[in-house]
Amino acid sequence: MPAANGVLVVAETERGGLAPISAELLGVGRTLAEVLGGTLTAAVLGSGVAEAASALGELGADVVLLADSPALGEPGVEAALEALTPLVTQEAPDILLLGHTPDMRELAARLAFRLGTGLTTDCTALRVEDGVLVMTKPVYGGSANAEFTVPRARPQMATLRPRAFRPAVSDPSHHAEVRHVPVEVGAAVRSRVVETVREEATTGPSLKNAKAVVSGGRGLGGPENWHYVEELAASLGAAVGATRAVTDAGWVPPGLQVGLTGVTITPDLYVAVGVSGAVQHIAGCSGSRNIVAINKDPDANIFKHARFGVVGDYKQIVPPLAARIKELKR
Numbered sequence: 001m002p003a004a005n006g007v008l009v010v011a012e013t014e015r016g017g018l019a020p021i022s023a024e025l026l027g028v029g030r031t032l033a034e035v036l037g038g039t040l041t042a043a044v045l046g047s048g049v050a051e052a053a054s055a056l057g058e059l060g061a062d063v064v065l066l067a068d069s070p071a072l073g074e075p076g077v078e079a080a081l082e083a084l085t086p087l088v089t090q091e092a093p094d095i096l097l098l099g100h101t102p103d104m105r106e107l108a109a110r111l112a113f114r115l116g117t118g119l120t121t122d123c124t125a126l127r128v129e130d131g132v133l134v135m136t137k138p139v140y141g142g143s144a145n146a147e148f149t150v151p152r153a154r155p156q157m158a159t160l161r162p163r164a165f166r167p168a169v170s171d172p173s174h175h176a177e178v179r180h181v182p183v184e185v186g187a188a189v190r191s192r193v194v195e196t197v198r199e200e201a202t203t204g205p206s207l208k209n210a211k212a213v214v215s216g217g218r219g220l221g222g223p224e225n226w227h228y229v230e231e232l233a234a235s236l237g238a239a240v241g242a243t244r245a246v247t248d249a250g251w252v253p254p255g256l257q258v259g260l261t262g263v264t265i266t267p268d269l270y271v272a273v274g275v276s277g278a279v280q281h282i283a284g285c286s287g288s289r290n291i292v293a294i295n296k297d298p299d300a301n302i303f304k305h306a307r308f309g310v311v312g313d314y315k316q317i318v319p320p321l322a323a324r325i326k327e328l329k330r
């Protein structure tokens with residue numbers, strides 16, 4: 001078994017700054033690096049991402065590997081895969097962590113194949129036991145947790161569920177050693193972007209990283225009642241989500257679907273209105289810190305997962321609740 005060579009995290013940027021997952025990767029990365037007694041390194045790849053290097057240092061990285069090239073600014077992961085493969089081979093980290101985000105989960109799977117190592121995706125907890133990374137992830141649609149190890153291969157690779165880990169706290173007095181990494185991707189990038197389609201604009205915060213989400217289910221009765229969900233969400237400053245029954249029926253766009261075959265979210269507050277709590281729906285929201293359910297059926301499965309529940313017709317409950325929240329926020 002090779003000697004421990006620390007933890008490498010692959011940071012992500014958005015709109016010129018660091019994406020929230022980067023601080024989460026560094027938070028857990030620091031804990032693991034301390035247990036292993038190794039270095040915490042962050043790699044950042046992209047075009048015009050030099051400023052992210054100092055932010056990563058402030059978030060606790062000992063070393064930042066900066067791969068800054070216009071070739072890495074294009075959508076898709078092929079260029080990043082070409083840049084990252086030699087970088088990881090050279091650094092030979094004991095543990096390699098990426099976010100379980102749309103681009104990174106594709107990148108992680110392809111990178112693991114190239115490196116000939118295992119990969120555990122969508123992890124919600126990580127710990128080191130006897131030098132081996134124990135990776136926990138929800139299975140069976142979120143009804144159980146399973147632990148995985150890759151004892152004989154290196155690096156031990158995991159993708160991390162967004163908002164499942166405590167983010168590192170920025171310390172402006174902490175600086176990383178920044179190393180510029182040459183980027184050669186050339187002919188390896190075989191796909192090209194022919195069209196970009198923007199996600200339909202929704203009002204309020206985006207579902208993926210929202211701290212509060214209000215979801216509506218089939219129990220609303222029809223699209224004409226969707227405004228109940230939107231009004232409650234607006235009162236809380238929350239994003240809007242939906243069950244698959246609702247998106248399949250075309251009441252709202254598919255991008256709002258929470259669940260196994262939709263978006264996985266981990267807000268502080270999840271309010272489910274007229275949602276039965278099917279196992280496939282719970283798979284996408286079980287990481288929420290507090291679930292509040294409003295359902296007229298006291299035996300609905302959602303109540304098994306809810307911290308607070310209201311049994312009754314949502315039409316009687318949602319309007320006064322939204323009005324009271326607005327009043328308290330004034």
Ligand SMILES: Cc1cc2nc3c(=O)[nH]c(=O)nc-3n(C[C@H](O)[C@H](O)[C@H](O)COP(=O)(O)OP(=O)(O)OC[C@H]3O[C@@H](n4cnc5c(N)ncnc54)[C@H](O)[C@@H]3O)c2cc1C
Nearest residue numbers: 217218219243244245259260261262274276280281296314
């Ligand atoms: C392979 C597979 C993948 C799937 N993936 C997903 C997924 O990603 N996300 C997802 O959500 N589902 C998914 N599903 C579907 C899932 O199994 C459920 O069918 C779906 O979640 C049910 O949606 P619902 O809770 O809106 O509807 P229902 O199950 O019909 O529940 C409606 C609820 O509203 C309550 N209600 C009715 N009237 C009122 C009222 N006036 N006031 C208050 N409450 C009321 C009822 O008591 C009931 O509990 C998947 C299914 C399969 C087979």
